Amino acid sequence: MTVTDTVATATGRILDAPALWPAQAHTPTVIGRQLVIERGEGAYVHTTDGRRLFDGTAGLWHANVGHAHRDLARVAHEQMLRLETYHQFARYSNDRALALGERLAAISPIERPKVLLNSGGSDAIDLACKLARRHWQREGRPEKTIILSREFSYHGLHAYGTSIAGLDFNREGYGTDSLVPETSRVPQHDLDALEARIAELGAHRIAAFVTEPVQGTGGVHPPHDGYFERLQRICREHDILLVIDEVITGFGRTGTMFAAERYGIEPDLLTFAKGVTSGYAPLGGVLAAPRIWEPFFVDSPETPIFRWGATYSGHATAAAVALEHLDILERDGLLPRVAELEQVLARELAGLAERRPEVVDVRVAGLLGGISLAEHLVAERVTDALVELGFISRPLRGNTLQISPPFIIDDAELVSFVAAIEHAITEEG
Numbered sequence: 001m002t003v004t005d006t007v008a009t010a011t012g013r014i015l016d017a018p019a020l021w022p023a024q025a026h027t028p029t030v031i032g033r034q035l036v037i038e039r040g041e042g043a044y045v046h047t048t049d050g051r052r053l054f055d056g057t058a059g060l061w062h063a064n065v066g067h068a069h070r071d072l073a074r075v076a077h078e079q080m081l082r083l084e085t086y087h088q089f090a091r092y093s094n095d096r097a098l099a100l101g102e103r104l105a106a107i108s109p110i111e112r113p114k115v116l117l118n119s120g121g122s123d124a125i126d127l128a129c130k131l132a133r134r135h136w137q138r139e140g141r142p143e144k145t146i147i148l149s150r151e152f153s154y155h156g157l158h159a160y161g162t163s164i165a166g167l168d169f170n171r172e173g174y175g176t177d178s179l180v181p182e183t184s185r186v187p188q189h190d191l192d193a194l195e196a197r198i199a200e201l202g203a204h205r206i207a208a209f210v211t212e213p214v215q216g217t218g219g220v221h222p223p224h225d226g227y228f229e230r231l232q233r234i235c236r237e238h239d240i241l242l243v244i245d246e247v248i249t250g251f252g253r254t255g256t257m258f259a260a261e262r263y264g265i266e267p268d269l270l271t272f273a274k275g276v277t278s279g280y281a282p283l284g285g286v287l288a289a290p291r292i293w294e295p296f297f298v299d300s301p302e303t304p305i306f307r308w309g310a311t312y313s314g315h316a317t318a319a320a321v322a323l324e325h326l327d328i329l330e331r332d333g334l335l336p337r338v339a340e341l342e343q344v345l346a347r348e349l350a351g352l353a354e355r356r357p358e359v360v361d362v363r364v365a366g367l368l369g370g371i372s373l374a375e376h377l378v379a380e381r382v383t384d385a386l387v388e389l390g391f392i393s394r395p396l397r398g399n400t401l402q403i404s405p406p407f408i409i410d411d412a413e414l415v416s417f418v419a420a421i422e423h424a425i426t427e428e429g
């Protein structure tokens with residue numbers, strides 16, 4: 001732990017905190033006990049004070065192929081020497097972004113999609129929500145503007161993500177409940193409640209329903225059997241676009257390339273980020289179905305423009321890294337490996353739940369696990385104890401521990417991680 005000695009003034013301000021403002025942090029709790037990572041190797045990271053930690057969360061669910069991968073570093077280096085990037089506004093583009101577009105279209109769970117590339121998951125959500133609204137405006141149904149989402153969902157922290165988030169604390173302190181007009185949240189798994197909300201608001205006012213396939217930050221909640229089948233029926237019946245947020249689940253986390261395949265989901269829009277490069281470059285984006293993009297690709301002077309994009313949309317180095325990364329997933333057989341590791345994780349967590357009364361529920365989907373703890377244990381304290389044992393987990397909503405290690409681990413490492421969790425729970429209990 002790198003210790004920054006903290007000095008509180010009479011007014012209680014922390015004077016000697018680092019210049020860098022920590023994200024999602026209660027600063028007095030964090031300053032002085034930050035874990036400063038300076039190096040990674042595969043599934044492990046090293047801190048500036050000499051700790052070697054098993055990265056049981058793959059950072060923020062992103063480092064799927066592990067840290068400091070030489071092939072990805074080489075490709076980024078080579079691409080930057082050739083061309084760091086060139087923008088894709090108007091008639092410009094770059095060869096790497098175009099190649100990545102083709103590659104993503106080929107593996108997309110949406111048939112004949114168009115691909116929009118930007119810099120991360122929050123970007124992708126903002127873009128998908130705007131595109132959903134733009135769709136209905138262009139269709140001549142301007143009243144269809146409301147974006148529905150689920151309680152306990154997380155969709156990043158841009159204006160749309162903040163507004164549709166089902167985690168209340170992310171919306172607090174801005175003066176209004178939503179930063180963008182026209183959002184509404186429905187209970188997590190309750191489709192009767194969704195139908196009631198649609199009836200209350202009027203389907204003619206609802207643009208889209210946004211959901212994660214497996215709720216991540218909300219506590220790792222896979223869908224119930226039949227959830228998506230019925231959800232899709234409801235969306236189709238009411239002409240509501242279905243936006244699937246695959247920022248965590250995309251690119252193999254649940255054992256299929258996209259969770260849409262695993263759960264039989266046919267979205268109109270799909271957002272991705274994290275796993276598209278395993279975090280080696282900030283990249284995210286949206287896959288859009290033909291009904292969304294076709295009107296913008298008509299050979300006519302009347303064809304409308306969708307005004308999206310930023311300087312880094314289709315960043316050439318990020319795209320080159322993503323292309324290499326997709327090769328690595330395939331070459332190293334990492335998707336079938338996730339399916340194997342799922343079995344190990346499910347077995348280990350079932351054993352843990354049986355042995356430890358402090359464990360009230362466990363959930364697994366691919367290499368995603370959630371362990372809900374009894375109230376007398378504090379997940380945050382358990383994760384602190386785990387760091388002392390050499391393992392990184394993270395407290396999620398619902399007093400839950402996050403398990404989402406890189407795909408490259410062996411069975412024994414996963415077994416040791418769960419054993420360490422049991423040890424930490426026992427100590428804290």
Ligand code: PLP
Pocket residue numbers: 060120121122123125154155156157212216217245246247248273274284
């Ligand atoms: N959507 C989901 C489901 C996420 O889990 C996240 C981040 O964890 C985001 C969106 C936001 O992505 P980013 O942090 O890359 O902006």
